[in-house]
Amino acid sequence: MSGHLVGVEITKRYAGLVANNAVEIEVRPGEVVGLIGPNGAGKTTLFDCLTGFTPVTSGRVHLDDRDITELAPAARAELGMARTFQQAKLFGHLTVAENILLGRHRHYRARAWQSAIGLGGRAEREADGAARQVATECGLAPVLDAPVGDLPYGTQRMVEVARALATEPTILLLDEPGAGMDSTESAYFGKLIRRIHDERGLSMLIIEHDVALVSAVCDRVYVLDFGSLIMEGTATEVRNDQRVRDAYLGSAATEDAYA
Numbered sequence: 115m116s117g118h119l120v121g122v123e124i125t126k127r128y129a130g131l132v133a134n135n136a137v138e139i140e141v142r143p144g145e146v147v148g149l150i151g152p153n154g155a156g157k158t159t160l161f162d163c164l165t166g167f168t169p170v171t172s173g174r175v176h177l178d179d180r181d182i183t184e185l186a187p188a189a190r191a192e193l194g195m196a197r198t199f200q201q202a203k204l205f206g207h208l209t210v211a212e213n214i215l216l217g218r219h220r221h222y223r224a225r226a227w228q229s230a231i232g233l234g235g236r237a238e239r240e241a242d243g244a245a246r247q248v249a250t251e252c253g254l255a256p257v258l259d260a261p262v263g264d265l266p267y268g269t270q271r272m273v274e275v276a277r278a279l280a281t282e283p284t285i286l287l288l289d290e291p292g293a294g295m296d297s298t299e300s301a302y303f304g305k306l307i308r309r310i311h312d313e314r315g316l317s318m319l320i321i322e323h324d325v326a327l328v329s330a331v332c333d334r335v336y337v338l339d340f341g342s343l344i345m346e347g348t349a350t351e352v353r354n355d356q357r358v359r360d361a362y363l364g365s366a367a368t369e370d371a372y373a
């Protein structure tokens with residue numbers, strides 16, 4: 115087992131439906147890996163299994179050669195995993211800085227997220243400084259004190275990434291970070307993600323329908339269809355593969371994916 119994050123024969127069943135069918139996936143140290151597939155293919159389910167938000171029906175998850183299959187999401191976060199969600203889970207009335215601090219609180223082992231904001235003295239200043247640093251890295255410095263709910267959608271997606279980065283992860287899992295972005299936003303986003311990767315040497319696993327974004331950002335891509343992996347290769351290989359084209363044909367994602 116050499117990968118940073120490895121899923122071994124991950125199967126997840128929901129009453130009568132196989133959402134993940136013996137999926138084998140590996141993210142090597144420092145790699146940016148894409149995960150694509152039509153709507154309902156099981157991509158988010160695989161993220162939930164890898165990050166512990168849902169228990170696997172069978173299979174194992176390894177992080178740095180350690181079996182983490184039975185660990186809760188918080189314990190996996192302690193080991194360096196961070197994720198974002200398909201539906202952003204930001205606090206719209208709080209500022210960008212405050213939202214980022216909510217990610218940061220893992221470092222202070224605070225019991226409740228509120229305490230991240232109310233930290234006293236030196237710890238508070240440290241957390242604040244770290245949040246500002248992450249914000250700058252993510253191009254969010256100019257909007258640090260703006261309520262997140264007032265910001266354009268693409269910027270909000272970046273705040274989610276910043277909050278995940280604030281936990282200082284070694285592997286970051288992003289669930290459709292580019293969804294809803296226009297092509298300008300998504301090109302900017304792709305560059306930023308790649309730069310953050312290069313600077314931090316992070317491993318990344320990215321679910322994304324936008325093939326331009328996947329091609330720009332990912333070293334390697336896995337394709338899921340009806341819960342099963344149908345191929346793995348470079349973005350170019352995947353884009354030219356007939357099985358992948360067939361999987362997307364007839365699905366609602368066709369136009370998005372091959373626009």
Ligand SMILES: Nc1ncnc2c1ncn2[C@@H]1O[C@H](COP(=O)(O)OP(=O)(O)OP(=O)(O)O)[C@@H](O)[C@H]1O
Pocket residue numbers: 128129131133151152153154155156157158159160200
């Ligand atoms: N909690 C759940 N209970 C029952 N079925 C579920 C649950 N979560 C997901 N599913 C089903 O599992 C399948 C895979 O869903 P999943 O959300 O993983 O797909 P996805 O690839 O992320 O799709 P999308 O591109 O639309 O986000 C779908 O048929 C979905 O309805």
Ligand SMILES: [Mg+2]
Pocket residue numbers: 157158159200
């Ligand atoms: Mg999904």
